Amino acid sequence: MTRGFYIGRFQPYHNGHHTVIEQIAPEVDEIVIGVGSAQFSHEIENPFTAGERVMMISAAMEEIGIPFYAIPIEDLRRNALWVSHVYSMTPYFDVVYSNNPLVIRLFSEMGMKVRTMPMVMRKTLSGTEIRRRMIAGEDWRNLVPEAVAGVIDQIHGVERMKQIASSDVI
Numbered sequence: 706m707t708r709g710f711y712i713g714r715f716q717p718y719h720n721g722h723h724t725v726i727e728q729i730a731p732e733v734d735e736i737v738i739g740v741g742s743a744q745f746s747h748e749i750e751n752p753f754t755a756g757e758r759v760m761m762i763s764a765a766m767e768e769i770g771i772p773f774y775a776i777p778i779e780d781l782r783r784n785a786l787w788v789s790h791v792y793s794m795t796p797y798f799d800v801v802y803s804n805n806p807l808v809i810r811l812f813s814e815m816g817m818k819v820r821t822m823p824m825v826m827r828k829t830l831s832g833t834e835i836r837r838r839m840i841a842g843e844d845w846r847n848l849v850p851e852a853v854a855g856v857i858d859q860i861h862g863v864e865r866m867k868q869i870a871s872s873d874v875i
């Protein structure tokens with residue numbers, strides 16, 4: 706039994722994340738998905754709650770069909786303790802998948818096996834670009850799995866983003 710760990714903020718979960726998970730799936734029996742910066746929501750950079758992000762991930766994972774756990778993980782102001790904090794919240798895992806230099810360093814220093822994944826269409830498949838498009842009223846739906854667009858509609862996510870963006874200016 707091999708378990709992989711993949712962490713992100715998933716603000717929102719998009720097709721870049723989905724492609725990474727499709728690539729991880731054949732290499733492991735189960736995936737532990739860490740929903741990072743879980744304490745943040747209703748901010749321009751972090752509009753969605755951890756629970757909403759769990760809904761997006763769960764909806765998207767249905768079409769991949771591998772057993773998974775989506776686990777919210779709050780940030781900790783002590784990088785040296787963060788890996789232990791993650792371990793305390795998750796099922797055991799054997800390998801970490803990340804492109805985040807700090808995540809790679811912290812897990813590597815603890816002796817964990819870490820794999821990086823190629824970036825996919827990074828100009829458009831980025832949370833930052835998708836949030837920008839949502840606020841600007843541009844098309845973002847083709848950048849996320851259909852099931853994720855459904856969750857964002859259900860929670861009136863775009864309306865929230867626009868409202869947060871306008872009150873940020875005031």
Ligand SMILES: Nc1ncnc2c1ncn2[C@@H]1O[C@H](COP(=O)(O)OP(=O)(O)OP(=O)(O)O)[C@@H](O)[C@H]1O
Nearest residue numbers: 713714715721803804805824825827830831832833
């Ligand atoms: N297009 C992509 N292709 C492959 N990996 C990606 C892509 N976008 C993000 N990732 C990776 O997925 C993990 C989680 O990313 P994250 O949730 O921060 O998304 P993001 O698009 O980078 O978000 P933001 O723009 O809000 O910072 C990171 O390791 C990141 O490098």
Ligand SMILES: NC(=O)c1ccc[n+]([C@@H]2O[C@H](COP(=O)(O)O)[C@@H](O)[C@H]2O)c1
Nearest residue numbers: 712713714741742780781783784787805
């Ligand atoms: N000290 C900490 O709290 C700490 C350290 C490293 C990564 N993280 C979190 O892990 C996640 C990494 O995801 P990204 O690769 O999407 O940035 C983020 O939510 C980040 O805040 C937290």
